[in-house]
Amino acid sequence: MGKYGRLTQAAVSKLEGIVSPENVSRRIEDLICGSYEAVLLKYRPDIIVVPKTTEQVSKILQLANRYRIPVTPRGAGTSVAGNSLPVLGGICLDMCAMNGILEFDAENQMVVVEPGVVCDTLNDYLASHGFFFSPDPASSPGATIGGMVANNSGGNRALKYGVTRDHVLWLEAVLPTGEIIKPGSKTIKSVSSYDLTRLLIGSEGTLAVITKVGLRLTPLPEAYSACLYIFKDIGDSTETAVRIKSSGTIPAMLEFMDETTSKAAFEYVNLDLPKGCAVLIGCDGHREAVEREIETIHNIALKGEPIFAAKASSTEERDRYISARKAALPALSKVATTVCMEDLTVPVTRIPEACGRIGKIPSKLGVPGFTVSIFGHIGEGNLHPTFLFDEREPTQKEAFFKALDLLYRDVAIPLSGSITGEHGIGILRGDYIKLEYGEKMFKLMHEIKMAFDPNMILNPYKGKGGPWPLPKRKGRFP
Amino acid sequence: MKCGFCRELCPAIGFYNWEANSPRGRLQLLKALMDRELRSASTYVSDRLYFCMTCAYCFRRCPAGVKTHEAFEAGRAMLVSQSKTPKEHGKLLENISRFGNPLGEPRERRGDWLPSGVELSDKPEILYWAGCMASYRVKETAASMMRILEAAGLGFTTLGDEEGECGSVLIRMGHWTEAKKIAEENKKKLEEVGAKMLVTSCPACFKTFINDYPKLFGINLKLEIVHSSVLLERLIDAHKIAPLRLNLKVVYHDPCYLGRHLNVYDPPREVIKAIPGVDLKEHPKSRWLSACCGAGGAGSFKYTHENLAIGQAAKRVEQLKGTGAEAIVTACPFCVMSLRKGAEELEEDIPIYDLPVLFEE
Numbered sequence: 001m002g003k004y005g006r007l008t009q010a011a012v013s014k015l016e017g018i019v020s021p022e023n024v025s026r027r028i029e030d031l032i033c034g035s036y037e038a039v040l041l042k043y044r045p046d047i048i049v050v051p052k053t054t055e056q057v058s059k060i061l062q063l064a065n066r067y068r069i070p071v072t073p074r075g076a077g078t079s080v081a082g083n084s085l086p087v088l089g090g091i092c093l094d095m096c097a098m099n100g101i102l103e104f105d106a107e108n109q110m111v112v113v114e115p116g117v118v119c120d121t122l123n124d125y126l127a128s129h130g131f132f133f134s135p136d137p138a139s140s141p142g143a144t145i146g147g148m149v150a151n152n153s154g155g156n157r158a159l160k161y162g163v164t165r166d167h168v169l170w171l172e173a174v175l176p177t178g179e180i181i182k183p184g185s186k187t188i189k190s191v192s193s194y195d196l197t198r199l200l201i202g203s204e205g206t207l208a209v210i211t212k213v214g215l216r217l218t219p220l221p222e223a224y225s226a227c228l229y230i231f232k233d234i235g236d237s238t239e240t241a242v243r244i245k246s247s248g249t250i251p252a253m254l255e256f257m258d259e260t261t262s263k264a265a266f267e268y269v270n271l272d273l274p275k276g277c278a279v280l281i282g283c284d285g286h287r288e289a290v291e292r293e294i295e296t297i298h299n300i301a302l303k304g305e306p307i308f309a310a311k312a313s314s315t316e317e318r319d320r321y322i323s324a325r326k327a328a329l330p331a332l333s334k335v336a337t338t339v340c341m342e343d344l345t346v347p348v349t350r351i352p353e354a355c356g357r358i359g360k361i362p363s364k365l366g367v368p369g370f371t372v373s374i375f376g377h378i379g380e381g382n383l384h385p386t387f388l389f390d391e392r393e394p395t396q397k398e399a400f401f402k403a404l405d406l407l408y409r410d411v412a413i414p415l416s417g418s419i420t421g422e423h424g425i426g427i428l429r430g431d432y433i434k435l436e437y438g439e440k441m442f443k444l445m446h447e448i449k450m451a452f453d454p455n456m457i458l459n460p461y462k463g464k465g466g467p468w469p470l471p472k473r474k475g476r477f478p
Numbered sequence: 479m480k481c482g483f484c485r486e487l488c489p490a491i492g493f494y495n496w497e498a499n500s501p502r503g504r505l506q507l508l509k510a511l512m513d514r515e516l517r518s519a520s521t522y523v524s525d526r527l528y529f530c531m532t533c534a535y536c537f538r539r540c541p542a543g544v545k546t547h548e549a550f551e552a553g554r555a556m557l558v559s560q561s562k563t564p565k566e567h568g569k570l571l572e573n574i575s576r577f578g579n580p581l582g583e584p585r586e587r588r589g590d591w592l593p594s595g596v597e598l599s600d601k602p603e604i605l606y607w608a609g610c611m612a613s614y615r616v617k618e619t620a621a622s623m624m625r626i627l628e629a630a631g632l633g634f635t636t637l638g639d640e641e642g643e644c645g646s647v648l649i650r651m652g653h654w655t656e657a658k659k660i661a662e663e664n665k666k667k668l669e670e671v672g673a674k675m676l677v678t679s680c681p682a683c684f685k686t687f688i689n690d691y692p693k694l695f696g697i698n699l700k701l702e703i704v705h706s707s708v709l710l711e712r713l714i715d716a717h718k719i720a721p722l723r724l725n726l727k728v729v730y731h732d733p734c735y736l737g738r739h740l741n742v743y744d745p746p747r748e749v750i751k752a753i754p755g756v757d758l759k760e761h762p763k764s765r766w767l768s769a770c771c772g773a774g775g776a777g778s779f780k781y782t783h784e785n786l787a788i789g790q791a792a793k794r795v796e797q798l799k800g801t802g803a804e805a806i807v808t809a810c811p812f813c814v815m816s817l818r819k820g821a822e823e824l825e826e827d828i829p830i831y832d833l834p835v836l837f838e839e
Binding site: 025027028029030032033034036037038039048050076077078094096097099118120121124139141142327329330333334339 | 479480481482483484485486495496497498502503506507510515516520522523526539541542543762
């Protein structure tokens, strides 16, 4: 590698001068706590720095450029693709102290937040004012807005409400070279620049560090109802989803769980329901409209001859069904020691085929104890194959990385899908970008990265701009 | 899973927003010690483990059901075995050893809360355990319970000066060897009385007797162990007691050790609702979402981080006042003490009642 500098005492003293010494740590305990997220891999930073203002972030990045020290921004560390893991060590830029809700404008339906605000905390605040921020990733109790913007997070409500980028009006961000920019506009429409806002959204902390976000809000719906269906197989579930989408009704939620996942999830929330492929549908809006939508959906779903069909008759029942879906991953964590949730998308009509191919991966690998289950957002074709194994067994851990390869080569790409719908490239998927997009786009994305970050100090060897592959580090953790 | 869901509402993170101070961070530090990634527990690790208020929010929040609070208590026991504990523990241990309570109050004054004229039974069906906080600081809790039991026509007694530490503070702080000795003494003391039921108004004592004694020490008390809110609910349902009218808007604060630790949420509410004229408000952060009052683990947090404990209590009082309630009710003498300090800090004149006291009011 050779192009990076060392974290000298001079650099450390300057960092302390920027944020004050109590916001800098080289304690091994803090470095350990900056080395993980919700993923199997770990990479330890060399120093943790906690800024509280945009100006501090700017000075830190300027210094990092001068000394050629890699910088990895980190929110709450809820990513599942290694987005905030410092693969080259360097500075872990912990953004959690920048967690203010700065401005709320009910008339213009906007809120301005710092990146460390947690999604559910924001929604608790907005609910008291009759609004909500609609992206709803499963990690919302922990995920920060900055992380959601960096990842372009989706979630259960994406079919109706879109993803994070559809709700960001403007950003304040610090470039890797330290300049502060403010792409976007407080207005819903503006075409006076290249859409740098959307370029930064989903850039996984590789093009800029986000320091403020102007979000567009949605009024809280009057009513929200749900219905649950269990089908014999994924084919029936998919056909039902396609028919629902074609009916003119756009549900707020259109989710599915395969037999393994639904069994675990129903047990987790104490629901005694038959085995099969579960489809959960939610509708929100004006009360009369919701009632009509649920009725329409119910009639469509019944045509698929489900073995179980229910419209939630109370708020408690509705919440129970929704909590079963949200509990998919924790429920599976009670089935296996290690649970790794992956992410890919395929066209909705190809979901049955995708599930069939995913289901065959464990038998292809032939490693005892290594299995897979699937759940996801059937309305958008976004699947979350979840590998169940024991990472303490070397053969099973190795099988996981081989399974990823099969997931992209045998499933996502051949079925005209994408290697990631929500989780991002992170560390795990960089080698497959070329497979999905070809050489030209692969190089173009790297050139964009270099245009923003000529010294490649911001979250290097990660995300869309890479570069790839990640070089091996001798003697570095792990 | 390292999902990080436990971070946001952890009260410790509210004071010191570093990953190492979050439940996930503490667990990973313990894991690092077990995996030998850390060769030994430093002062920093000790500080992080003792910064936890043992409110168990993380346990209830954890989608994978990790028993974080038990892991942290076990971690503290490990630190005790390595003599890596906060300096404040010395005084607490001395107080418990010399006086039978962490407050350093004289043993012979422990039973002073007993109201005059109350007759204790020779063959009681109920043994009332006041606990250190109700014996010395929130005496009205214990006194009210005595009068309620008398009004219900039940045969009861209490140990008075013979009562000592239940062991809760020692267990929370990690001094399990000392706690076990006390548990063994208490078993003998409590069972000798011959009562069928052990009733306490202190959730910390309640959890210690019903949960920690069997789990940590294999000591099972031969009595039914009941929190006073549960007994009050039973007595109301059996028409043995009936409160008088009290026109008051109240909000109930769920104590951590009664709520999140032991899932007792409804009995206190039923008791409150049984009082004619009382309007019970609910704060959105109630039941399992209830914020810690700041006392933290039978007061163990407030002994080591008093200013932060008061700050936490003030935050909670502010939250609860937002419901429009005229008074705060809880079912824990530690919460009463802590919330009163919080109200004082805010210069708020809002009354804070323990449940038996409100009932008697």
